[in-house]
Amino acid sequence: MLPSGATAISAFLIAAFCILACSSPSVAQHTSASPKARIAPVEDDYFGTRVADPYRWMEAPGNAELQGWLKGQARYTNEVLGRIPARGELKARIHELNQSSSDVYAIVQADKRYFYFRADPGRSVPRIMVRDGIAAPERLIFDPETLPQESGHAEAGWFLPSRDGRYLAVGVYFGGAEEAGHLRVIDVDHASLLDDDLPRIWGGDEGSAGWLPDNRTFAYMQFPPLAPGQPQKERIFRSRALLHTLGRNLKGEGDIPVFGFGVDPAIDIPKEYMNYISVPPDSDYAIAVNWTVDVDLAGVFVAPLAQLATGRVHWIRVARADDQIQANANLAVHGRDLYVVSRKDAPRFRVLRVDLAAPDLHRAEIAIAQGGTVIENIAAAAEGLYILDLDGGPSRLRRLRWGESLAREIPLPFVGAIRAVSTHPGSSGALLRMRSRTHSNVVLRVDPDAGGSADTGWQAPANVDFTGIDEREVTVVGHDGTRIPLSVLVRKDVQLDGNHPTLIDSYGAYGIFGTAKPYFDPLLLAWLERGGVFAVAHPRGGGEFGEDWHRGGMQQTKLNTVFDTIACAQYLVDHRYTSAGKLALQGASAGGLVVGGAIAWRPDLFAAAIDHAGLSDALRAETELTGPVNIPEFGTTHTVEGFHALYAMSPYQHLRDGVAYPAVLLETGVNDPRVEAWQMAKMTARLQAASTSGRPVLLRVDFDTGHFAGTTEQTEQLLADEWSFLLWQFGDPKFQPVP
Template sequence: MPLPPGKPGREAAEVIHGVTVSDPFRHFEAGAEPAVRSWVAEQNRRTRELLGASSRRAELANRLQELLSLGALGRSLMRGEQRFFTRRDAGQDQASLYVMGGSGVERCLVDPAPLTADHTSSLDWWAPSEDGSLICFGVSEGGSEDSTLHLLETAGGRWLPDSIPHCKLAAVSFEPGSAALLYTRYPAPGSVAAGEEQYHRHVWRHVLGTAAEQDVRVFGESLAATDYPDSISISADGRWTVIEVQQGWDHNQVFLRDGGGDFLPIFGDLPHRLHAWFEGNRLVGLTNLAAPNYRLVDIDPEQPNLESWQELVAESEHVLLEAAFARSTLILHHLVDATSRLSLHRPDGAWERELALPDFSTVSGLGAHNSSFGVPITVEGFLSPPRVIEAASGHLLAELPTPLLEYPVRQEWLRSADGTRFPVFLIGRLSDRGQVLLTGYGGFNVSRTPQWWPSVVPFLESGGLVVAATLRGGGEFGEAWHRAGRLEQKQNVFDDFIAAAEWLISQGLCSPSELGIMGGSNGGLLVGAAMTQRPDLFGAVVCRVPLLDMVRYERFRVARLWAAEYGSASDPEQFRWLHAYSPYHHVSEGVQYPAALFFTAAEDSRVDPMHALKMTGRLQSVGAQAWLRVEERAGHGQGKPVSKLVKEEADVWTFLALKLRCPAAAPAAE
């Protein structure tokens, strides 16, 4: 029989590095067990009962359907006069891949949704050949991200017979002539020890028209299981190949091969990063070596030692996020106070001019290629859906229907517990007390910048205020900012978030009962830590696909990859950091916790659902208001069809409306 809400699980405890660690819901780690599945079904029913009884849910679902049906625009990539791009139109469940030639006529190349009856097949990644004649792409289903690699001919849209499984988030590079390619894939089940299938990512060579079984591994056998080749680039003449291997989020290794020889290391064993790629036969690199905010360098493949690098663009006070070369132009993407700035340069790095962008906007796609003069950029903001413009001319290439959303957006700088200054974006009303949603991420060197978030619109329309905090651990202010929020410094991220909550309350913008918080993945850890460290500050918590048991997180899915960011409980000192903030281990009797809704997905290949299950059980066992929603045929969030998104977002905002007591309607901001 499943455990009813509010009853403790089977007590489990162990001594780790001299500390007794309680784990009463460990049996929820066995998610396939009938008793656990039965408990989850009961939790889903209970959550459905709560949210389905709300009179606002239908209204919210209808408005969210309108907003999400506006569609979506992804990045564009140029190959000569051809522009490849993804778009989801109104009425579509998934984004499709298109091509547009110099004539201005577009064609759909891949529409993944019809490949499965429930429209959970999604286009995970794609890469054109250098001349644009072929496309290599990955399709997965059910949110699993376990892509199968496919190929098609651009001219006629014909799918080639090639099909290679286990190519999750593959890196791909075509050889000159496009008769073969290098790509990354994971081991097939049974070829490695059980549980190791999501590690041991290696580089293989595939000759088009041959079976995957004939592919040859060209790189990776000597790597550690958690080393992660994530970029492959081949020079235009085919002589040189460069491969990057990630070993965490603060350092990597780079290997270079001359012809058919061995891959030799040219960068590594340093607490720094180098992203290296070929522009034609020219090897360039973006690095934070001797430049925490990054610089752009030329690397001679014949003499790739660090001392021979030539600096193209020096480090500035702002983070250099991307660099891309067109036929006669270099375009740089910097972050200035967590918003995008673009500048045009000559190929030798000499400055030409800055490009005008709207205030508080993000360049989410930069599509230059050395075969094309055109540079399509995708730009979006909190209240502006993505649109594609030509960088040099400002000419509009593509846009979505844009709702009239005239809410103010502003940025404030706050101080954390240790005095560190950090910014927050505020979207919505300028003053008056009312409901507020605070969100953040703070980790893995990820830069969280202004992006179109259609599902917050009904909250704004009801008079709510949305606040996006820029927290340490991200990449918005360079490597020093990232390192200030990882490993033993992780508490800084939570302190920043808590300081933002305290500021909102002190400014009279909300009371604690009117303040909701939301985060997903590493952001789910963030809100889990915030609610257990300062439960008095919040009225409601939405915690999505979260990490919450930080003592045992490494044991599940791909989480060993994250030890470089969080630390490992196998190490006594790192265990001390992790146990000190692990949300699951800091739920206590007699504490008034805010109402919490935990979202997870059965097919999540990144974060195991056990985190949400264990946290829900533990909170319920101490009498807290906790609800669980487990989605079948869904994963970490990628590839979720609109039909599922509308239901999920309707549940999110219905829960916040119930627990923050949002008014039914309010006039739009002036």
């Protein structure tokens, strides 16, 4: 059923049900059997609606039966994909293209030093580098590969330097288990690890710490050990921010909690919130936040830095969730002024200025009013506030000089996306990481006086040729008349004859967080040079046009995300880029709702689909490790409205027996803390049981990864497997499995 308040289904979508009933199954391309899953139905009653779940047993923690089934699926999938003759040739081409460029990202300045991640060809995982000035040579200070690998390969998810740049706090994790990370500290001068090793931190890229002015003490977030009787899914609950001093309490025992769950009886913090403290450079104040996966911060607090150093802090609340301070944007500080990005009464966002000495959001001044573009982020430099704008996908940049009232636009060298703006309140200018779909990544420095930008030379241009690739931006009319942007990459010499292998990617969730901004991927040449088409949909649910666009594809309106994607796919067929027999859809994480929903509504439109770590059983999502913090985005089954929204958007509940579904490659990492492996397991089992098309439904399982990331080798093999699977289904003779 559709949730109340959802957009009415057009005649086009109703006709889709007729197609399901009338279409005949595809010719069987795959006859050997994969391991079957045991069916043990469990029925739930949601406000009078009874919903059956045949594979609930897969959700049980410590499930030996599920582990055995996953291993069987992994063996079977590897055997099937291993029989595709041209798979090795394709992987070799992907590997060759992957040697063409490096990637510099997450730039942070401290004193005169610049720190960043560098992902290099031939390296398994990104390393951390430092420069002692813009023009100084770079130097390696941390390689995760040097850590013991007992529980899987090591990766670094985040870092933060001390104010003087002498030490670097780093979040590391193993085998993709971001929630079981360790905080390590690097002596930058000697490129060596200190003995401090703080467990149970978030090691993924949302982690952080806050250094105090003594350059030896920092605040960090830690999850407490589970108490007897507490379920495993609560191992990231009840987080607290603690103070740690280098050389003391080397494992964190005895560190003083200063913010978070149960720390201050006067501040009621739900157990699901993640609680961080940041200490802006050159500031006399500390800022604490309650964070979930919502677009809004659940809480913002400030306190004098002098109090934090003593461990006895009186936090003053600046904002609650209903103040709608954006979680994706920096909290920028200049002197005693705090700058925040808010969507309250401003769906394209505005910037507010708050006095830290007397923080009262109701008395905040409007520093940057809402305009025609979407304010994505802000960053404070010595000469002014930089404002990163989103113009439907491409980026624009402005700067508001301190003491002035008008923000002026800074010209950019090409049309593309700024991935990040890096500034320091004690230094003038900014560093930009910029790229487009056909322009490789570049690190630019904004001249604080002239206002223009120049290449730092930190990242060499990719050694690949995209001059023969055309980037097309088109608009698709959706089922309700909404105009949906669609980005298309195709060789300039390709004739639109309806016969090209085509892959469309879609996500559409979390607003600005999930915006499909232009990015450069040299590996796409391995697809495009074969005459393939690669497209990116921009459905409602993302943030391309601000919060209204986001709200148009979440909770009660979430099906719009699916329908917008279907409309984009249909456009590619109607305009003869491809045909249904050579069209595939891919999505990851929350994009699993899109992939699963699209093949449930229009199985006739796609030959194949790739579902990577996809959310599939939305009704059970809030029982996962990160489920509670996702309730603001998707809803909860504890309310009537929430149940109907989740039931409508949940692909798992809408697969039907006897339907000719496309071929589907589903993928999971067993250490995934964001979308647990049972989500993909249940979706796989249901598709394998329901489909009558004869097309393969395969589950690819990696036992040394989590949600994303992985080593270079893992990433290259995954892509080769995905594209080999698609070309097999599209009928490419080189990719037909041998007996």
